[in-house]
Amino acid sequence: MKTVSSLLDGEWYERYKRISKLYIRSSIYDVTNRCNLRCKGCFFFSSGEDRVAVEEYDTGKWEAFVDREKARGVNLAILIGGEPTLCLDRVEAFYKRVPTFCATNGQIKLPRDRFPDLMVGISLWGDQADEKVLRGKDTFAVSSKNYSGDPNAYYLYTITPRQIGKTEGIIKKIQDAGLKVHMQLLSNDEGVDGFSWRPQELQAIRDEMDAALDAYPDTVISSKYYHEIITTGEMMGRAFGWNECPSVTEPLDRRNPQPKRLIHFIRWASDLSTMHRCCTSETRDCSTCKDGAAHISWVMVNKRAHIRTPKDLQNWIEVYEMFAKLYQLIPW
Ligand code: SF4
Ligand code: SF4
Numbered sequence: 001m002k003t004v005s006s007l008l009d010g011e012w013y014e015r016y017k018r019i020s021k022l023y024i025r026s027s028i029y030d031v032t033n034r035c036n037l038r039c040k041g042c043f044f045f046s047s048g049e050d051r052v053a054v055e056e057y058d059t060g061k062w063e064a065f066v067d068r069e070k071a072r073g074v075n076l077a078i079l080i081g082g083e084p085t086l087c088l089d090r091v092e093a094f095y096k097r098v099p100t101f102c103a104t105n106g107q108i109k110l111p112r113d114r115f116p117d118l119m120v121g122i123s124l125w126g127d128q129a130d131e132k133v134l135r136g137k138d139t140f141a142v143s144s145k146n147y148s149g150d151p152n153a154y155y156l157y158t159i160t161p162r163q164i165g166k167t168e169g170i171i172k173k174i175q176d177a178g179l180k181v182h183m184q185l186l187s188n189d190e191g192v193d194g195f196s197w198r199p200q201e202l203q204a205i206r207d208e209m210d211a212a213l214d215a216y217p218d219t220v221i222s223s224k225y226y227h228e229i230i231t232t233g234e235m236m237g238r239a240f241g242w243n244e245c246p247s248v249t250e251p252l253d254r255r256n257p258q259p260k261r262l263i264h265f266i267r268w269a270s271d272l273s274t275m276h277r278c279c280t281s282e283t284r285d286c287s288t289c290k291d292g293a294a295h296i297s298w299v300m301v302n303k304r305a306h307i308r309t310p311k312d313l314q315n316w317i318e319v320y321e322m323f324a325k326l327y328q329l330i331p332w
Helices: 010-020 059-071 088-095 128-135 139-147 167-176 199-215 224-232 292-301 310-326
Strands: 026-030 076-080 100-104 119-124 153-159 180-185
Touching: 010 310, 059 088, 076 088, 088 100, 119 139, 128 139, 139 167, 153 167, 167 180, 167 199, 180 199, 180 224, 180 292, 199 224, 224 292, 224 310, 292 310
Parallel strands: 026 076, 076 100, 100 119, 119 153, 153 180
Antiparallel strands: none
């Protein structure tokens, strides 16, 4: 029988042991229904998730809620929105109680005296031209000033089909700002012309992502297996989609048979009681879903399938390590 130890040499086995101790139990929280931007293609606003619940304004209720989440076993709180930095007391309610990650558009600087080591993922949707079309402004100009050289921040670079041939320039800009970058792909939930992926574009961007990782290994947090999975939507001959997705809110998950999934995962709305279907858009057609976190989790929960060849298991370890780095669970 194939086992983990029979497939790995000493160095890989040590890497495996380091991540196998983590027991990650994550959930996602909408901190607010408001944002200081309105990006075209924002899954939150385009799916009406900002309107399904009235946000809770009482910080004491947020604190009690986080205590309950901790008691439920959550050991990684991923804060999204809306824009979490509009509600720092709520961010603090998490930060003081549980390991926390905060997604932001970077337009408001998180006060580092209050949140010294809170890991921040700054969204970036391409170069100046794309950002102006999709987000109404060049967000990088502001976010790079706010977070330049910050050791607890990185860019979450959402690549669009128009970025083909331009990604290296963006990664260089991020490197020059003294920051790291993780890449994901736009799902174009609002059908903006020219921003939906075609098969040949996905192949081209996969090659470009691989080249970026080779050329900027200290700046790019990624893995080639992740590039393969996210661009093809396939893992070991299986297609990503509703039947396979690991990031469905557990109490709402009626799928039969149940796929491998994130244990106790819930995506909570900002009223602290409503649950959303999954980690991303409530209304997205799963066959078009390019959500990076869902694809990463898909690999992570399917360890057993990767206990097949040394390369398969190493691929799994690299994806797991990438996730752990992005949430500061292991060093960069
Ligand atoms: S910054 Fe984020 S939450 Fe705000 S509109 Fe853009 S994608 Fe949506
Ligand atoms: S939209 Fe994406 S993340 Fe949500 S259930 Fe469908 S495949 Fe999963």
